[in-house]
Amino acid sequence: MKLLSRTRFNWVSGIVLLVAFGMLAGCSGVSDNLNAPDTEGLGLVQLSKADPRIQTVMAVQDRHTGNLMSDPEVVGTATGLDDKGNPAIFVYLETSRGGRDVPAEIEGIPVKKIVSGKIMMLRGGGGGSTTGHTARYPRPISLGVSGGNSKDFAYPYCCSGTLGSLVQNGSGTQFILSNKHVFAGDQAASANDPDVAEIGQAINQPGLIEVGCQDISADYVANLSVWCEDGLNIDCALAEVMPGMVDPGGSILEIGELSGTTMDAYVGLNVKKSGRTSGLTRAYVSALNATFNIGGSDECGGEATVELFTGQIVITGNRFLQGGDSGSLLVEDVAVNPRAVGLLFAGSTRTAIANPIDNVLSYFGVYMVGN
16 A cells, blocks of 8 residues: 655644644553564464465465455455464454454464554654654764755655664665655655656755754765565665765664565564664564555655565554554564564554565665674
8 A cells, every 4th residue: 555654834824733643542451562573373373384284274375365354444454373372374353343344264264353554654743752853963874863855845844764773785785775655655756746756866864854944964864775566466666875974884774784584474473673753662473474455645745655565574563653654674573683574654643664674675785684
């Protein structure tokens, strides 16, 4: 889905407004502690895509996803564990009123209904960060902080996201990794914004929404290099680092330096991220092989769009991801040199969605900078 939950800066009022993401609020029964993963009932079961039990359920899920998502209240499906710890098909609902026709089991596989709300890309804002991730940092910067395309405005609005992590190609050139909708989200020309995203445009830190939508050359840290095509189930872009602007060790604010290796997600994996709006938060991987309709827009403040993504990672945690956290790197929750798991790009108040990191890295032919 390409309906970006975003902050819009209004030049008339001078107030940053949260647009779209606010519509997702209202879920209850989840801990308010952002730094505590809610794994109650999950047990110690850890199942990856390599597990035959998960593979069986994923096959059934894939066969029935089209029919399940014909219900407009169903926003997605995935494979996870039910309350008894058995592999199950998850069906995600926009509201608690939906899913009346969703069966209790499909081909003998239990079905668990989950109210997730609409799932939307989270470029923009979502309020201030209590950890200072919206500040302008001395160069060279750590990542996990506010940033975006310096031309991503459509007066009176502007948009930004998170500078996620540092990657490198075979010749040693370093790039900032984030989402396409953060670095190249302007895909449509309009009266208020005749420009569109182009290779070479400057990436700033902090983002436009922190500086009243001003394009300040002193804030530039990288140049937009490439972004993914639509329809590939990834939302990613690279920006080549300007000399001296980014910590060459790839440090992420409140996480530190990463491992140079990655890992596959599994159900029950404790994870964390560092993002522009909510700073450092923790949660757990609750489902794999997810198919979702993800909301977005064709430019900052533009027309609403919807895009289908398959093969995604689902993370559960109260307000783990908020508007402006798009582009954050999902890593395992260990203290030193965590391995990258996914690239976060969408979510709601209690559900977050990430591209598997290896899919992103292989698309660009790059690897993580780390130890």
